[in-house]
Amino acid sequence: MLKGVLEILQPYEAGKTIEEISERYNINNIVKLGSNENPYSPPKSVVEEIAKASNFVNRYPDPSYTKLKKKLSEYTGLSVENISLGSGAGEILDSVCKIALNPLDKVVIPVPTYTMYAFLSMLRDASLQFVETLDFEVRAGEVIDSAKDAKLIFLCSPNNPTGRVIERKELIKIIEGTDALVAVDEAYYEFCGETIADKVKEYENLIVVRSMSKFFGLAGLRVGYALSNKKIIEALEKARLPFNISSIAESAAIAALEEMSWFEKIKEEILEERKFVMHEINKLGLNALPSEANFLLVRLPSIDMQKFIEGLYREGVIVRNVTGVQGLKGNYLRITMGKKEENRKLISALRKLMTL
Ligand SMILES: Cc1ncc(COP(=O)(O)O)c(C=O)c1O
Structure with missing residues (x-):
């Protein structure tokens, strides 16, 4: 069953x-x-917005989350059409598997890393290929070699649990050296300031995953987002459940982005x-x-x-x-x-x- x-x-x-x-x-x-x-x-202004928003929970949220997307567009320098929201980065990672994977598709994961990539891929009946890293350094050549016929590659930068950033030139080599979708998890981006999000419009196969649970301190409210090209964002938007973020979470995230x-x-x-x-x-x-x-x-x-x-x-x-x-x-x-x-x-x- x-x-x-x-x-x-x-x-x-x-x-x-x-x-x-x-x-x-x-x-x-x-x-x-x-x-x-x-x-x-969170700062007082965020707590106040949460209280204010709680007066309106009898209504559904804005189905397209335009206000938060506009705010994230200012924050990331990308257009609203390059942004999709999720209930935490966790939901975005699951949605990536949902839009990319059929049973037995190959997923490449350099390890050690966040264990949810393997977990979510397995739930889609994918086949996993782990790439052992020497000194926790992700090297493009090894990833590309393992990614022949792969559908999806998960990368994490800075990586959980190693704290290592994947060098930009290695990331670009991987994205250019594969036909697989490359999901770069930047849940901890703000602590290091290095990102590959500026490249999402340039490539067909790049998706950046971000979280508002860490730097922005909203772990309990569950807000994450994806940055990618228009085609992938449209797929994510199609595949997500309606109203996947609560109106309280949306208001809090907007307020947090005003408290940089x-x-x-x-x-x-x-x-x-x-x-x-x-x-x-x-x-x-x-x-x-x-x-x-x-x-x-x-x-x-x-x-x-x-x-x-x-x-x-x-x-x-x-x-x-x-x-x-x-x-x-x-x-x-x-x-x-x-x-x-x-x-x-x-x-x-x-x-x-x-x-x-
Ligand atoms: C690398 C990484 N990605 C994603 C997540 C999930 O974040 P969220 O709370 O936004 O779902 C975590 C949480 O610890 C994480 O470490």
Whole structure:
């Protein structure tokens, strides 16, 4: 009755919530550094717009989301016809699979990367080809060689969980060297400022995926968008469900895009903190790898990871154990940059566990 692939797919494991850890260990004052969120609540103007919009939830949203698309058009420098919206970047990634994949089509995924690409492709009964990266560097030649007869290539820049940016010239080589659709996930774009979105009109096969969950701190409201040529955007618009974004989310996203200097200031603090946290982690004898995003990938020695993570939970610190993610060999944690005091709590918890 159900699709066979559901028998082998493991459910996506999201980061632990504060409530879960609080209840399990009977503790308070928990810091959540496991889901690459923005640690700050939105600015007042965004909260006010959310409250205002809640008065009108008896009405459906504007079916074409013209206001938000216009705002994103100003933000990205692209036209409204090059933009499609989704309920988070997650929905856009699913829609990309929906418009591109038939059963048994080949999808190429350099690893390690965001595990949802494989998950969503499998749900479309695609066949997966992972490309192992040396030193986490995505090289065009290897991707193009693996992509013969492929329908779709997923790339992530900056990459989750490595924090690495894919060099622009490598991206262009891949896009030009394949007939497959190339989806470049730029969920963390604002933390590094490097993008390939300026090229979407030039290529037939490029789609850029963005999120408002990270830099713009709207993870709970679910807003993402795709940037691509007119033909691909029309396909996405055709395939999406009507009213896929709530009117509250649309209003909040518009308000957030009017607060650029506020979010830029937070970004600067996060980048400063990333420097500090990386330095402190390395001082503890662990290995935090250079990152262009709001998180750090940390290599740990061969210890009992389950015990280590439990130890951090007990100290009231939630991080993500990414050990075992395809393409990662060895023990690794992914740690989101929090507020100053949260990061200091993380460091003292790590110090305590390292000296046990
Ligand atoms: C690389 C990447 N893409 C997409 C997403 C999903 O983002 P959204 O909250 O916009 O669905 C995430 C979330 O962690 C991510 O890390």
